[in-house]
Amino acid sequence: MVENRPWLSFLTHLVLIVGVVVVVFPVYLAFIASTHGSGDFMRGLVPLLPGPHMLENYGRMLTQGISTAGAPPVSIMLMNSTIIAIVIAVGKIAISLLSAYAIVFFKFPFRLLAFWIIFITLMLPVEVRIIPTFAVVANLGLLNSYVGLTLPLIASATATFLFRQFFLTVPDELMEAARVDGAGPMKFFRDILLPLSRTNIAALFVILFIYGWVQYLWPLLVTTDSRYYTVVMGIKRLAATADSEPLWNLVMASVILAMLPPVLVVIFMQRLFVKGLVDTEK
Amino acid sequence: MQTKRTIFPNKLLPYALLAPQLAVTLIFFIWPAAQAVKSSFEREDPFGFRTTFIWFENYTRLFSEPGYLNSLTKTAIFAVSVTLLSMSLALLLAVAVNRVLKSNRTYTTLLVWPYAVAPVVVGILWWFMFNPTIGIAPYMLRGLGIDWNHRVDGNQAMILVVIAASWKQISYNFLFFVAGLQSVPQSLNEAAAIDGAGPFKRFWTIVFPLLSPTTFFLLIVNINYAMFDTFGLIDATTNGGPNQATNILVYKVYADGFLGLNIGSSAAQSVVLMLIVIALTAIQFRYIERRVQY
Amino acid sequence: MATIDLIDLKKNYGNVQAVKGVNLTVADGELIVLVGPSGCGKSTLLRMVAGLETVTSGRIEIGGKDVVRAEPAERDIAMVFQNYALYPHMSVRGNLEYGLKNRGTPRAEIDRRVQDAADILEIGPLLERKPRQLSGGQRQRVAMGRAIVREPAAFLFDEPLSNLDAKLRVQMRVEIRRLQRRLKTTSLYVTHDQLEAMTLADRLVVMNGGLVEQIGTPIEVYDRPATLFVAGFIGSPPMNLIPAASLSGGENAEALQLGADTDIVGLRPDQLHLERPEGNALTLAGTVELLEPVGGESHLHVQIPGTEQPIILTVQGRPKLEEGDTITIYARPENIHPFNQQTGWRTDAS
Numbered sequence: 001m002v003e004n005r006p007w008l009s010f011l012t013h014l015v016l017i018v019g020v021v022v023v024v025f026p027v028y029l030a031f032i033a034s035t036h037g038s039g040d041f042m043r044g045l046v047p048l049l050p051g052p053h054m055l056e057n058y059g060r061m062l063t064q065g066i067s068t069a070g071a072p073p074v075s076i077m078l079m080n081s082t083i084i085a086i087v088i089a090v091g092k093i094a095i096s097l098l099s100a101y102a103i104v105f106f107k108f109p110f111r112l113l114a115f116w117i118i119f120i121t122l123m124l125p126v127e128v129r130i131i132p133t134f135a136v137v138a139n140l141g142l143l144n145s146y147v148g149l150t151l152p153l154i155a156s157a158t159a160t161f162l163f164r165q166f167f168l169t170v171p172d173e174l175m176e177a178a179r180v181d182g183a184g185p186m187k188f189f190r191d192i193l194l195p196l197s198r199t200n201i202a203a204l205f206v207i208l209f210i211y212g213w214v215q216y217l218w219p220l221l222v223t224t225d226s227r228y229y230t231v232v233m234g235i236k237r238l239a240a241t242a243d244s245e246p247l248w249n250l251v252m253a254s255v256i257l258a259m260l261p262p263v264l265v266v267i268f269m270q271r272l273f274v275k276g277l278v279d280t281e282k
Numbered sequence: 283m284q285t286k287r288t289i290f291p292n293k294l295l296p297y298a299l300l301a302p303q304l305a306v307t308l309i310f311f312i313w314p315a316a317q318a319v320k321s322s323f324e325r326e327d328p329f330g331f332r333t334t335f336i337w338f339e340n341y342t343r344l345f346s347e348p349g350y351l352n353s354l355t356k357t358a359i360f361a362v363s364v365t366l367l368s369m370s371l372a373l374l375l376a377v378a379v380n381r382v383l384k385s386n387r388t389y390t391t392l393l394v395w396p397y398a399v400a401p402v403v404v405g406i407l408w409w410f411m412f413n414p415t416i417g418i419a420p421y422m423l424r425g426l427g428i429d430w431n432h433r434v435d436g437n438q439a440m441i442l443v444v445i446a447a448s449w450k451q452i453s454y455n456f457l458f459f460v461a462g463l464q465s466v467p468q469s470l471n472e473a474a475a476i477d478g479a480g481p482f483k484r485f486w487t488i489v490f491p492l493l494s495p496t497t498f499f500l501l502i503v504n505i506n507y508a509m510f511d512t513f514g515l516i517d518a519t520t521n522g523g524p525n526q527a528t529n530i531l532v533y534k535v536y537a538d539g540f541l542g543l544n545i546g547s548s549a550a551q552s553v554v555l556m557l558i559v560i561a562l563t564a565i566q567f568r569y570i571e572r573r574v575q576y
Numbered sequence: 577m578a579t580i581d582l583i584d585l586k587k588n589y590g591n592v593q594a595v596k597g598v599n600l601t602v603a604d605g606e607l608i609v610l611v612g613p614s615g616c617g618k619s620t621l622l623r624m625v626a627g628l629e630t631v632t633s634g635r636i637e638i639g640g641k642d643v644v645r646a647e648p649a650e651r652d653i654a655m656v657f658q659n660y661a662l663y664p665h666m667s668v669r670g671n672l673e674y675g676l677k678n679r680g681t682p683r684a685e686i687d688r689r690v691q692d693a694a695d696i697l698e699i700g701p702l703l704e705r706k707p708r709q710l711s712g713g714q715r716q717r718v719a720m721g722r723a724i725v726r727e728p729a730a731f732l733f734d735e736p737l738s739n740l741d742a743k744l745r746v747q748m749r750v751e752i753r754r755l756q757r758r759l760k761t762t763s764l765y766v767t768h769d770q771l772e773a774m775t776l777a778d779r780l781v782v783m784n785g786g787l788v789e790q791i792g793t794p795i796e797v798y799d800r801p802a803t804l805f806v807a808g809f810i811g812s813p814p815m816n817l818i819p820a821a822s823l824s825g826g827e828n829a830e831a832l833q834l835g836a837d838t839d840i841v842g843l844r845p846d847q848l849h850l851e852r853p854e855g856n857a858l859t860l861a862g863t864v865e866l867l868e869p870v871g872g873e874s875h876l877h878v879q880i881p882g883t884e885q886p887i888i889l890t891v892q893g894r895p896k897l898e899e900g901d902t903i904t905i906y907a908r909p910e911n912i913h914p915f916n917q918q919t920g921w922r923t924d925a926s
Contacts, residue, residue, distance in 0.1 A: 008481060012381045012382060013382070015374060018374065022449075023396060023449070023453075024392065026410075029411055033375035046416055048418075094302075095306065098305065099288065099300045102297075102300045103285075104284075106295065108293070115283060117304060117312065118303060121554065122308075123559045124311050127510050127513055130536055131539045132317035132321070132549075140309075156303075165842060168284060174661050177662075177663075179288070179627075180626065183680035188290075195665040213400065214403075214514075216517070232401070232402055236402050236406070239406050239518060241851055249694045255403055255407065258400070259403055266398045277397075
């Protein structure tokens with residue numbers, strides 16, 4: 001700061017505090033709602049202070065769910081979401097590491113073509129090719145399976161480009177030294193390149209875990225069996241019925257549970273999260 | 283394209299390394315996209331027995347359909363509003379955080395976590411706040427003499443989805459603006475202060491112009507976000523209604539194809555969307571090419 | 577222990593000929609330095625010997641065995657890189673062991689060799705550190721250590737000292753020389769620094785434009801540069817190259833005795849004198865243009881009529897001269913190097 005103006009500092013903090021309040025308020029409201037009994041909503045206004053039913057509501061959602069709304073216990077859906085987010089993140093990282101390695105450290109016919117095919121995936125988000133992609137997955141018999149939920153999402157141009165950028169910054173001499181030291185391509189990849197990519201892998205994992213967790217449209221399409229519901233899509237089904245039945249407290253308890261894992265990842269791995277976010281957009 | 287100075291001499295290994303990525307891409311991306319392009323030129327009879335090649339008929343019909351034109355307009359309004367709202371709020375917060383010396387990490391943490399909230403969950407949070415029967419926002423607005431019911435009023439529905447979508451995107455824009463602000467050399471600010479420019483003048487004449495690469499980049503990313511990543515949000519708040527008021531393109535392509543089962547029209551819509559993404563990506567990469575050497 | 581033979585070795589990059597046919601034999605235990613300006617092909621040559629660059633044509637034999645198609649690891653060589661190329665995530669010990677482990681060397685043997693190398697290079701206390709915790713000089717030692725533990729047939733050095741500051745460079749230069757004498761491992765060493773080349777080499781290979789200009793001991797190369805390029809490249813300050821026409825005539829005719837094809841005459845700055853030596857001498861009169869004291873000696877820049885560049889001579893101590901003084905300088909006939917501009921060759925080649 002160049003000069004010291006008290007009113008400006010005051011304004012700065014005011015802006016930030018208002019910003020934080022606006023950002024936090026909807027979640028606060030949801031949390032409050034999740035601590036009340038269902039009768040508390042009959043009066044026509046959402047309470048603003050915590051109620052006494054928190055453990056009861058969360059316990060019920062985690063273990064039982066609401067069968068009338070077709071929603072299984074949240075614990076099962078959380079488990080599904082975790083599995084799917086991890087498989088997607090690990091899968092994307094694994095296949096992107098391999099393809100970036102091929103593109104940077106080898107020369108071979110059709111290298112440029114391969115690069116462009118990967119690049120094209122950037123331009124084809126699920127949302128724009130829903131029906132034919134669904135048809136492919138249905139024909140392969142992958143509906144209602146973890147494979148169907150994850151495999152179609154694990155191609156990643158962004159991750160490939162990130163690793164490619166990183167590999168290009170690894171000094172040529174390192175690979176040459178390893179070759180003189182008797183390391184073949186896969187040994188070099190495992191012994192030298194992977195350990196060097198640790199930070200990038202971790203940062204990318206944070207971003208991709210969130211990406212996998214928040215998927216909605218794809219799970220919605222390929223799962224009809226509630227055993228495979230993810231928490232994000234399960235909530236939507238809950239909420240759709242909550243409007244007719246006053247189950248706000250239970251819906252909001254699930255909302256908080258659905259938000260918590262990825263939000264905690266962002267808060268506790270903030271440094272990696274920021275690095276991942278900024279690097280993938282380079 | 284760049285490689286290493288020395289390369290491994292293996293002939294088959296690189297293909298094996300690329301195989302998983304290429305297989306997934308071809309099966310789940312390229313093939314379905316090609317299918318979409320193909321069906322966009324075809325008409326299927328109601329029983330699915332016969333398909334006829336009909337050139338651009340699906341497209342001409344699409345662009346003469348009032349529902350689609352409405353959707354195009356709504357998408358434009360939605361994308362522009364979300365971009366402007368979330369970017370300006372994010373910039374304001376980023377500038378403020380950049381001025382704070384001690385507690386900026388705490389503020390940052392408190393501001394960035396919405397990035398991790400799923401769009402559909404964002405939708406539910408705001409839908410709850412604005413719920414016409416029990417929501418707190420309609421209650422307060424009633425005090426101001428405004429009767430809020432986004433289930434009936436199309437404009438209010440649009441306002442609701444814009445606010446919700448912007449709320450989520452602030453965190454992303456905020457982080458990039460903070461990064462951009464930190465790369466503005468402090469010496470420039472000091473020089474301008476010595477030249478007698480006050481803090482506001484310094485911001486608009488020195489800092490903001492230097493931020494223009496970040497701003498431009500975020501502009502593209504935000505339009506992309508508003509157009510393609512908000513499906514869940516719309517689905518959780520308005521279902522595209524009332525009366526198509528928030529039926530943006532990605533929602534419509536899903537509704538027409540999956541719920542309405544109009545394959546030809548849905549395919550044509552998909553192709554139009556692809557063209558939009560391609561255009562946005564091209565713009566983004568033209569800009570990035572100047573920064574990073576690919 | 578092995579010899580290295582390069583037979584008509586060539587390397588093309590597309591249409592560019594980087595190495596245009598090099599023949600060289602490195603004797604067992606010999607340290608040969610490849611020296612030349614950047615882009616002369618010396619690094620390419622070394623990297624072909626290492627197996628990091630494919631060979632366009634010709635042969636490379638290490639210990640009498642053709643290795644052109646062999647992987648780097650199969651050539652029984654070790655290499656020291658300019659930027660050291662230490663594996664950043666491995667400890668010093670890990671760096672030293674990596675190549676041995678890949679070869680399946682028994683644990684006890686690995687430990688013995690690492691200990692030996694650590695003793696020789698005095699890096700024992702650093703063994704558990706990571707490369708980023710080391711100074712430039714220490715990294716350099718570790719890079720050498722990685723080569724030593726392998727006990728290879730040959731060492732290849734690719735400008736190993738150019739990332740060090742001037743003082744450390746001199747120190748490490750001496751150490752490399754001492755180490756190589758002690759281990760008696762055949763070595764090829766690439767540098768662009770002619771002083772480094774002179775002090776290290778058993779024999780020098782001066783390269784230019786993808787070709788070998790001259791091979792010889794440092795003294796041979798200094799005393800009888802075979803080409804104009806070598807004459808200008810080796811020695812500091814560089815040899816003065818003067819058109820023969822501007823010298824002939826008058827009393828110089830007897831001292832010069834030049835062949836008909838000589839049109840350039842080379843004079844080393846340290847073989848020019850301010851006093852007339854006994855017997856015949858080349859005599860040049862000129863004006864002192866610049867006097868550079870460099871400590872124990874001084875460099876005099878003298879402008880001579882009929883030449884464009886001033887002549888530089890090195891004189892001991894601090895001559896009592898001022899800029900603008902007119903002086904006469906002398907050279908012995910045996911210190912006159914005759915060249916032909918067209919061919920670039922020496923004209924009195926025996």
